[in-house]
Amino acid sequence: MPFISKIQRQSDYSSFSSNHPIVIDNGGSYFRIGWAGESDPRVIFRNIIQRPRHKITGETITVVGDHNPALLKYFDCTRSGPRSAFDGNVVYQFEIMEYILDFGFDRLGANQSQINHPVLITECACNPVQSRSKIAELLFESYGVPSVAFGVDAAFSYKYNQQFGICSKDGLAICSGFNTSHVIPFLNGEPVYEACCRTNVGGYHVTDYLKQLLSLKYPHHMSKLTWEKVEDLKMEHCYIAPDYASEVRLFQKGDKKAEEKTRCWQLPWTPTPVEEAPSEEEIARKAALKEKQGQRLREMAEAKRFNRINDLENEIRDLDMLLQRLRHVAENDIPSILGKTVYTSKQDVESALVKATQSLRKAKGEPVESVEKMDPSSTEKYNLINVPDEMLTPDQLKQKRKQLFIKSTSEARQQKKQKQVEEELERERQKKLEEERRLENPELYLEELRAKHRDLSEKVEQRKKLKTNGGHSNGNHNGSGGGVGRGERLNSSQRERMRLLTTAAFDRGKGEDTFGTKDEDWQLYKLMSRDNDDDDYDKPDPDEAELARISSRLQEIDPTFIFKSEAGSSSAAEAPRFRPLTKEDFQIILGVERFRCPEILFNPNLIGIEQAGLDEMAGISIRRLEASKGVKERITNSILLTGGSCLFPGMSERLETGIRMIRPCGTPIKIVKASDPILDAWRGASAYAAAMQFPHQTFSRMDYYEKGEDWLRSYQLRYTI
Amino acid sequence: MEPEVVEAELVLPTHMKFKKIQMYEKYPKGQARVRWKHLKQIIQAENYQNYPPNEPNYVNIESPPSTHPCKRICDITGYEAPYFDPRTKLHYANAEVFKVIRSLPNDYVQRYLALRNAAVVLR
Numbered sequence: 045m046p047f048i049s050k051i052q053r054q055s056d057y058s059s060f061s062s063n064h065p066i067v068i069d070n071g072g073s074y075f076r077i078g079w080a081g082e083s084d085p086r087v088i089f090r091n092i093i094q095r096p097r098h099k100i101t102g103e104t105i106t107v108v109g110d111h112n113p114a115l116l117k118y119f120d121c122t123r124s125g126p127r128s129a130f131d132g133n134v135v136y137q138f139e140i141m142e143y144i145l146d147f148g149f150d151r152l153g154a155n156q157s158q159i160n161h162p163v164l165i166t167e168c169a170c171n172p173v174q175s176r177s178k179i180a181e182l183l184f185e186s187y188g189v190p191s192v193a194f195g196v197d198a199a200f201s202y203k204y205n206q207q208f209g210i211c212s213k214d215g216l217a218i219c220s221g222f223n224t225s226h227v228i229p230f231l232n233g234e235p236v237y238e239a240c241c242r243t244n245v246g247g248y249h250v251t252d253y254l255k256q257l258l259s260l261k262y263p264h265h266m267s268k269l270t271w272e273k274v275e276d277l278k279m280e281h282c283y284i285a286p287d288y289a290s291e292v293r294l295f296q297k298g299d300k301k302a303e304e305k306t307r308c309w310q311l312p313w314t315p316t317p318v319e320e321a322p323s324e325e326e327i328a329r330k331a332a333l334k335e336k337q338g339q340r341l342r343e344m345a346e347a348k349r350f351n352r353i354n355d356l357e358n359e360i361r362d363l364d365m366l367l368q369r370l371r372h373v374a375e376n377d378i379p380s381i382l383g384k385t386v387y388t389s390k391q392d393v394e395s396a397l398v399k400a401t402q403s404l405r406k407a408k409g410e411p412v413e414s415v416e417k418m419d420p421s422s423t424e425k426y427n428l429i430n431v432p433d434e435m436l437t438p439d440q441l442k443q444k445r446k447q448l449f450i451k452s453t454s455e456a457r458q459q460k461k462q463k464q465v466e467e468e469l470e471r472e473r474q475k476k477l478e479e480e481r482r483l484e485n486p487e488l489y490l491e492e493l494r495a496k497h498r499d500l501s502e503k504v505e506q507r508k509k510l511k512t513n514g515g516h517s518n519g520n521h522n523g524s525g526g527g528v529g530r531g532e533r534l535n536s537s538q539r540e541r542m543r544l545l546t547t548a549a550f551d552r553g554k555g556e557d558t559f560g561t562k563d564e565d566w567q568l569y570k571l572m573s574r575d576n577d578d579d580d581y582d583k584p585d586p587d588e589a590e591l592a593r594i595s596s597r598l599q600e601i602d603p604t605f606i607f608k609s610e611a612g613s614s615s616a617a618e619a620p621r622f623r624p625l626t627k628e629d630f631q632i633i634l635g636v637e638r639f640r641c642p643e644i645l646f647n648p649n650l651i652g653i654e655q656a657g658l659d660e661m662a663g664i665s666i667r668r669l670e671a672s673k674g675v676k677e678r679i680t681n682s683i684l685l686t687g688g689s690c691l692f693p694g695m696s697e698r699l700e701t702g703i704r705m706i707r708p709c710g711t712p713i714k715i716v717k718a719s720d721p722i723l724d725a726w727r728g729a730s731a732y733a734a735a736m737q738f739p740h741q742t743f744s745r746m747d748y749y750e751k752g753e754d755w756l757r758s759y760q761l762r763y764t765i
Numbered sequence: 766m767e768p769e770v771v772e773a774e775l776v777l778p779t780h781m782k783f784k785k786i787q788m789y790e791k792y793p794k795g796q797a798r799v800r801w802k803h804l805k806q807i808i809q810a811e812n813y814q815n816y817p818p819n820e821p822n823y824v825n826i827e828s829p830p831s832t833h834p835c836k837r838i839c840d841i842t843g844y845e846a847p848y849f850d851p852r853t854k855l856h857y858a859n860a861e862v863f864k865v866i867r868s869l870p871n872d873y874v875q876r877y878l879a880l881r882n883a884a885v886v887l888r
Contacts, residue, residue, distance in 0.1 A: 053774075098766070106777040115775050118767055131804035134823070139792060139799060146781050146788070154783040170823045172807050188785045237821035243828040256880055260873060288836070289845060296844045296858070636843035647836050652882025656828040664828060 049110055050088045057153030062190075065162040065733040068148065069197060069726040072130055072222030073247065073688065075109070076726045077148040080164070081734030085726050087151040092126040093143050108147035110272075126271075132244060133168040133224045134175050138182060149187065158188030162742050164733040166197040166725060169226055169240055173757040177748075180756070184745040191742035193733075195761045197221075198228050199235045200728030201686040203763050205718050206233065207731070214675060215682030216662060218699065220645060220689035222247045225658060227665040229679060233764040239668035243655040245648045247689040250282065251275050253651055254641040262632055268311055269632075277634065278641065281307045284694035285639040286701070288647075295636050306635045313630035349407060356404040363397040426451050482601070493598055500591040507587075544572050642692045646702065659702025666707070680711055686718040686725070737765035840877045841865055854878060 065080040071091060078085035089109030096119035097104050105119070129140040149159055163183055167176060176194060183189040198219035205211050213233040219226045228240040255274040259266045285291035295302040322330075370378060370390055378390065387393045428436065428444040429451065436444060482489040548568065559565050644650045646657035656664055662683070666676050680703060685695060696715045703713055718724045732738065741761050748756070770776065779789055792799070802810065813822045839846040839858035846856035848863070853874045855866050866874070878884040 101766075107775055108777055111775050112773065115770055115773055118770060131807075134804050134807065136804055136807060137801045139801070142788065142791075143777060146784070147777055149783055150778070150781060154781075156783055158785055159783055168823075170821050170826050172811050172823050174802070174807050174810060186784050186786045186791070188783075237826065238819065240821065240826050241828045242826050253880065256876070260876055292838075292844050296842075640838070640843040647831075647833075649831060649835050649881075650838060651880060654830045656831045660831055660833065661828050 048088075049090065050086070051109060051151050052087075053151050054086050054153035057155060060161070062160045063162065063739075065164055065738065066152070066159070067726065067730045067733050068163060068165040069729060070135070070166050071197065071725070072128075072133055072224075074722075075144055075148055076723070077152055078726065078730065080730050080738075082730055083727060084723065085730075087148060089147070089151075090126075091130070091144060092128050093140050094121060094126050095124045096121040097123075106143050108143055130223060133221065134172060135167075135179060136175065138178050141179070142182060142186065145182070145187070159183075160188065160190060162191040162193070162733075162739065163189045164193045164195060164729055164738070164742075166200065166729060167194050168224070169196050169198070169228060169235075169237055169242065173753055176759075177753060177756055180743075180748055184748060189745075191739070191744045192748075193738070193742040193761060194759065195729060195732065195763070196228070196235065197725035197729075198226055198686060199230075199761075199763055200726075200732060201718055201721075201724040202228070202230055202235070202684055202728070203233070204724045204728030204731060205684055205686075205716075208719065210716050210719060211684040212682040214678050215684060216665065216679055217684050217686060218658060218662065218690070219687040220246060220658065220685075221687040222689075225645065225661070225687070225689065227658070227661040229665050229669050231669075231671065231675065235763065236669060239665050239670070241656075241661050241664050241668065243648055243653070243657065243661055245644055245651070245653055245655070245657075246687075247278075249644055249651060249653075250641045250689065251278050253644060254278050254282070254637060257637055257641070258632060258634075265311060265630075265632060277309065279691070281634050281638050282642050282692055283639055284642050284646070284692045284698045286694060286697055288639065288643050291639055292636060302635070305638065306633060307638065309632040309634065310627070311630040311632065313625075313627055315627070353404065353407050356400055356407060359400045360397065360404065363393060363400065366393055367397065490602055493594060494602075497591070497594045497598060500587055500594065504587055504591055541572060544568060548572070639694075642689075645689060645692075646698065657702075659699055659706065662699070662703050663706035677711055680707055680713045683713070683715045684718055685715060686721045688722050690717060690721045732763070732765075735765055741765065840880070854883065 060079060067078055067080050067085070069076040069085070073091060074088055075091040076085035076088045078087065092109065094107045094116075095104055096107065096116065099118055099120050107116070107119075127137070127140055129135050129137045129144060131137075135141050165179065165183075167179070171194070179194075180192050183192050198217045201219065202211060202215070202217040206213065206215075211217075213230065215230050217226070217228045217230065217235075219228065223246045224242050224244050225246055226240060226242050229236045251271065251274055254277065255269055255271065258274065258277075259269050262269070294305075366381075366385065366387075367390075369381060370393070373381065382388065382393075385393075387396065426447050428440060428447055431444070433441060433444070478489075640650075644653075646659060648655050648657055662680075666679060669676060669679070671679075683699070683703070685699070696717060700713055700715050703715075704711075707713065720727070743751075743759070766776065780787055808824060811822070813824050816822065818825065837846045837849075837856050838844065839862055840855045841862050842858055844858035844862075846858050848857050848859075849855075850857060850863065850866055853866055853869070855874065855877060857863050857866055869877075875884045
């Protein structure tokens with residue numbers, strides 16, 4: 045990570061005299077504070093605060109900058125993310141700003157009753173006076189600063205590089221920062237704000253774009269894509285394409301070059317232990333176990349059957365004995381014998397015997413004669429049926445009705461049985477016929493069968509598709525459950541219903557409403573009602589039944605036939621869900637994103653910001669400049685790139701081609717990168733504050749209150765002193 | 766507070782010796798929070814219309830819209846996008862991407878649209 049916070053508390057604060065200025069670069073992403081004349085800021089930290097609550101005590105604390113994230117585990121950060129004092133590139137939240145200044149002065153080692161040093165602080169170009177005055181007020185009132193000066197970071201950076209001859213006194217500073225990008229022309233070493241221009245795109249937008257794109261591409265790894273990590277990815281991998289269109293075409297074609305340009309970030313991943321297939325032994329052991337269990341069950345069933353047979357035999361023997369005894373005794377004695385048993389008459393005993401023998405047969409597995417014995421008493425049973433109603437008592441009438449019912453049901457049962465037998469015979473006959481045909485010409489038969497199968501399956505498929513229309517065809521399974529989603533196609537019956545509803549809703553004629561005068565009109569509601577939506581789902585489809593028959597037949601005789609059931613296809617669709625996660629699932633691939641994200645600096649409309657990109661801004665700035673043609677030509681010969689977002693590789697080359705297209709042919713163009721695009725603003729400010737003339741550029745608390753807001757509005761440093 | 770937290774000086778002290786007015790005096794606990802003006806409101810309050818237009822200010826230094834034709838790139842892949850899906854309002858590069866965008870759930874579509882500030886915002 046190129047940016048590292050420096051937050052150790054300095055111990056030499058007291059060694060600086062009270063007129064030694066403190067220099068602050070209050071940047072959108074980093075806050076840098078140090079002593080005038082030094083080459084590097086003493087303290088650097090991210091310009092953010094967090095105000096989490098302590099998990100145990102519940103007290104709200106303030107954390108400035110970025111700290112070891114491990115220490116934040118004691119705090120509940122869920123409700124307070126990192127916050128910045130900036131809206132765009134303007135400070136607006138002065139409470140946050142004060143915490144940040146507190147921390148900055150504290151780490152610089154301030155230990156007296158006030159900050160008794162002049163302060164030079166950076167601000168954006170053309171900072172609104174409200175923001176400027178609030179900062180000044182803060183510095184004067186809360187910290188007791190004796191005098192303050194405001195300057196623009198890009199200007200300091202330009203001046204600093206001018207010192208080393210990197211750029212000349214007439215030139216262009218292109219400063220792409222965290223929240224915004226500026227192009228500021230310089231004439232005679234002074235910035236010309238009249239001609240500068242600003243586009244509200246910066247490093248923040250690049251990181252945010254990358255973060256959003258990656259988390260949309262890898263929704264499962266969203267939690268891994270923290271702001272800090274994505275910022276690192278951006279700085280490590282992003283570059284500016286010389287020409288976006290041709291670069292992206294490389295990737296679209298899947299060129300070898302594109303492959304080389306693709307980066308991959310491997311997330312921590314431990315392979316899940318692979319389950320080994322069970323060995324032969326294991327399978328055999330399991331089969332044996334199963335067999336043993338089956339055996340035991342069979343034995344148990346056998347024992348049960350044996351017991352039952354035994355019981356039944358005993359019962360039959362007893363009944364036989366009873367009957368024999370009954371046969372031998374006189375009619376009068378029967379009740380006395382039967383009194384000891386559950387039976388009431390001789391017939392009762394006989395029927396019990398018949399029942400018992402039948403169940404014995406069943407238990408032994410012998411066929412029970414299915415033909416219902418025509419009871420000799422059947423005429424007796426239905427004795428009342430043929431007697432006319434008039435001759436019967438009410439009681440008998442009831443009996444008659446019962447008999448009628450019993451008779452008709454038993455007849456119906458017999459009819460059905462007969463029909464089944466007939467059908468069976470018919471089927472048998474057809475099978476025989478088919479078999480004959482098969483034997484006659486097996487090839488032809490098989491071919492016919494296959495054709496039939498194909499036709500039928502197509503038909504069935506088509507019907508199914510009509511029912512669930514569209515759902516599968518465009519692959520639109522959005523999670524709206526059974527409902528019809530956005531733009532989803534309706535199935536035929538739903539469509540018909542919709543049509544009816546719309547025609548009903550919009551009055552069809554200009555004339556009077558005659559709906560309801562005819563009875564058919566009301567049928568419409570029946571058609572509209574939802575109930576008839578799915579009535580045909582329940583009915584078994586004769587085609588489907590036929591299809592099932594044919595496919596089973598095909599399975600029998602055709603070894604090449606593959607039976608594909610629905611169950612098979614659906615399980616195939618679900619299979620990927622159980623695919624074990626591999627290393628590749630934990631990779632974040634950066635391909636087009638590498639140059640797509642920084643491209644927004646040149647084409648802000650990619651993220652919906654309707655402003656000119658960096659190259660065009662240079663042209664706009666030169667156009668706005670009121671200067672002679674010669675100066676305008678000279679100016680492009682000293683273009684300085686500064687600001688954190690200028691660090692992308694390929695920046696200078698892309699800018700050069702862009703500006704060359706805008707400027708007249710043959711214009712000398714020289715683009716240089718600042719010696720350190722990030723720290724040069726602070727260094728320039730430090731050098732500036734160390735100059736002898738610096739105190740004349742500051743204003744005091746007295747000035748601030750006496751001269752008023754209008755004066756502060758037009759306050760501007762002279763950079764050449 | 767845990768010793769390691771104290772040692773790291775993670776927590777900003779509430780009392781600063783070098784300050785004339787402390788934070789707790791300025792923003793006492795329990796008092797209603799100051800509502801800071803956002804940039805938009807700050808700009809409005811600046812009344813730039815009262816000043817000469819050739820004087821640079823925060824608003825008039827802004828870049829005008831680009832004069833280049835708007836580059837259309839595929840919202841998903843970043844490729845050049847010749848096609849536009851009227852249903853989702855996404856730009857797309859080819860049939861494969863089209864398949865993808867049609868299978869995207871609505872909130873993802875909206876998030877892709879939000880990337881270029883074109884999402885439907887319900888107020």
